[in-house]
Amino acid sequence: MAESHAVAAPHTPGGGHATVKTYINVAVALAILTAVEVASLYIPGLPNGFLVTILLVMSVLKFTLVVGFFMHLRYDSGIMRALFVGPLIIAIAIILALMALFSAFILLPHTVL
Amino acid sequence: MADHVAGTHAVHDPNLGNTGLDHRKIGMWIFLGSDCMFFGSLIATYLSYKGKSLSGPGPHDVFNIPLTSYSAALLLASSLFMVLALSRLQERRVKAAAFWLFATAAFGLHFVLNQVYEFTTFALREGLTLSTSLFGSTFFVLTGFHGAHVTGGVLWLTILMVLALRGRLDERDYTKVEIAGLYWHFVDIVWIAIFTIVYLIP
Numbered sequence: 001m002a003e004s005h006a007v008a009a010p011h012t013p014g015g016g017h018a019t020v021k022t023y024i025n026v027a028v029a030l031a032i033l034t035a036v037e038v039a040s041l042y043i044p045g046l047p048n049g050f051l052v053t054i055l056l057v058m059s060v061l062k063f064t065l066v067v068g069f070f071m072h073l074r075y076d077s078g079i080m081r082a083l084f085v086g087p088l089i090i091a092i093a094i095i096l097a098l099m100a101l102f103s104a105f106i107l108l109p110h111t112v113l
Numbered sequence: 114m115a116d117h118v119a120g121t122h123a124v125h126d127p128n129l130g131n132t133g134l135d136h137r138k139i140g141m142w143i144f145l146g147s148d149c150m151f152f153g154s155l156i157a158t159y160l161s162y163k164g165k166s167l168s169g170p171g172p173h174d175v176f177n178i179p180l181t182s183y184s185a186a187l188l189l190a191s192s193l194f195m196v197l198a199l200s201r202l203q204e205r206r207v208k209a210a211a212f213w214l215f216a217t218a219a220f221g222l223h224f225v226l227n228q229v230y231e232f233t234t235f236a237l238r239e240g241l242t243l244s245t246s247l248f249g250s251t252f253f254v255l256t257g258f259h260g261a262h263v264t265g266g267v268l269w270l271t272i273l274m275v276l277a278l279r280g281r282l283d284e285r286d287y288t289k290v291e292i293a294g295l296y297w298h299f300v301d302i303v304w305i306a307i308f309t310i311v312y313l314i315p
Contacts, residue, residue: 020200027193034189038182041313052314059309062189063302070192071298072291077134080142087146091153095160102161 018069026069033058128288141292145299148262152303155258156310159251169246175239176312177231184227185308188263191220192301195270195294202277205284211277214290217297218270221263228260255311259303266297 018026037058040051068074073081128135163172198213232253235241243253273293276282282290 017200017203020197023193023196023200027189030189030192031186034182034185037309037313038178041178041315048315055309055313059305062305066192066298066302066305070196070301071295077132079132079134079139083139083142083146084149087149091149094150094153095157098154098157098161 017072017075022069026065030062030065033062135288137288137292138295141295145295148299148303152255152259152306155251155255156306159255159311162247162251166246166248169249170239170241172248172252172311173315175235175241177234178312180227180231181308181312184224185304187220187224187227188301188304191217191224192298194220195297199287199290199294202282202284202287202290207277207280207283210282210290211274214270214274214277218267218274221267221270221297221300225260225263225267228256228263232257252311256307259300259307262300262303266293266300269293270297 037055040046040054043051067084073084128137130136130139132139194213194217198210198217201207201210201213241249241252243250270293273282273290
């Protein structure tokens with residue numbers, strides 16, 4: 001029983017993959033998001049807080065698309081998700097904690113300060 | 114029971130554990146999780162010292178946003194090429210997979226060369242080095258470690274491509290290529306964060 005492990009073909013059990021068409025759609029979305037990100041820097045008179053919010057939101061979207069589709073985490077086992085998302089939360093907590101300790105609130109809109 | 118957990122084939126695979134998941138893939142995800150915390154600390158250090166340099170040029174005196182945007186586009190495109198390589202290998206089209214692995218490595222190398230150009234320009238033209246200011250130290254350490262990761266990825270992908278061309282990599286080695294792909298995409302997502310936090314946010 002226990003010795004009858006099986007070969008996953010062609011990818012690991014619990015895993016799945018998107019189609020090539022989905023990959024291309026994701027790549028197009030990433031390109032558009034990056035273009036909007038860069039273009040938003042050149043819009044005159046945009047409030048700093050609004051600009052920072054837009055940039056962070058688009059960055060998070062890009063991050064999620066790559067991790068979810070290109071890294072297949074959307075289709076993978078919950079264990080894989082936990083192994084990545086857990087440390088990611090710790091990393092974000094480290095960033096926020098250090099910024100708080102050093103009073104570095106640069107990412108927040110100036111109006112909040 | 115184990116048959117049900119592990120899949121439909123009745124061939125023993127030493128890489129599958131009790132969870133039915135590949136050890137190598139779990140190992141890579143654990144590594145990527147730890148690397149998240151590593152880069153998280155470097156980004157936190159950069160942000161904590163942002164705007165606190167007493168001398169030297171500041172970030173927006175030296176950054177070349179068009180060049181960095183081009184580099185970001187290179188890495189994003191290389192991520193697409195990586196999944197195409199994996200997809201071709203799954204279809205048993207090894208030569209096509211080798212081509213996409215080459216394209217991924219080539220774009221990665223182009224990214225590294227852009228970074229070398231950027232660092233050289235900062236040092237020679239702008240007078241910004243690792244020891245000039247807090248900005249110089251935190252910027253070069255963060256982006257330098259990322260560049261080192263990209264360089265490692267380029268070497269890894271090149272080795273896989275050579276193996277594929279020599280007929281020593283086929284669809285049975287899918288997981289090996291998938292793991293290299295996970296590493297490569299991770300390098301990409303770290304750059305997504307660095308590009309926004311370091312370069313774009315005013």
